[in-house]
Amino acid sequence: MLKQNPLLRFSQIFSAIDYCLAEQLILPALVLIFTAIDSIAWAASEDDNSGVGNRFQSWVNTWMLQKYPLPCTAIELYAARCGVLHTLTPNADLNKDKNIRRISYAWGTANQKDLEESINRLEFPGLVAVHVNDIYSSLKNGFDDYIESLDKDLPKRERFIQKVSTHFVDIDKSVLTEFLSTSE
Secondary structure (H helix, E strand, O other): OOOOOOOHHHHHHHHHHHHHHHOOOHHHHHHHHHHHHHHHHHHHOOOOOOOHHHHHHHHHHHHHHOOOOOOOOHHHHHHHHHHHHHHOOOOOHHHHHOOOOEEEEEOOOOOHHHHHHHHHHOOOOOEEEEEHHHHHHHHHHHHHHHHHHHHHOHHHHHHHHHHHOOOOOOOOHHHHHHHHHHOO
């Protein structure tokens, strides 16, 4: 079996997010941010029967919002995730069905408070202003805290490592060539 650093995929995702933000590729950055939260929440979940929304919101509440708050809630982030990942829009069924606020994103050098003030002046109900960098910062800091917590809980650490070991792995072409030449 191929062994790989269990955190490699997350490191690669974070590098890709950094790249997207630096290049002002905001929608791809959001796709990667929400996908990272999904994957981390899945790997951290102790209940394999827990639904995606429950896992996502639980991890966000515990590891992001508790210590690194945002002006939105976990369910608002989950609705934003659904909109971005399913339709590349800010709209999700939760926004209509449960009257959950939609996230309006500030990015780059834009100021979240200015966006918030504009939303208020224009009287756009049902919107909350959040800076993409703040979501990403909350995610990275929460992830670092979560990983650090695994040092104190070996069963949780083993479960996490077992799950992330199912992430895709890279196999160098030379390894496949050697395998095929020696296994005939």
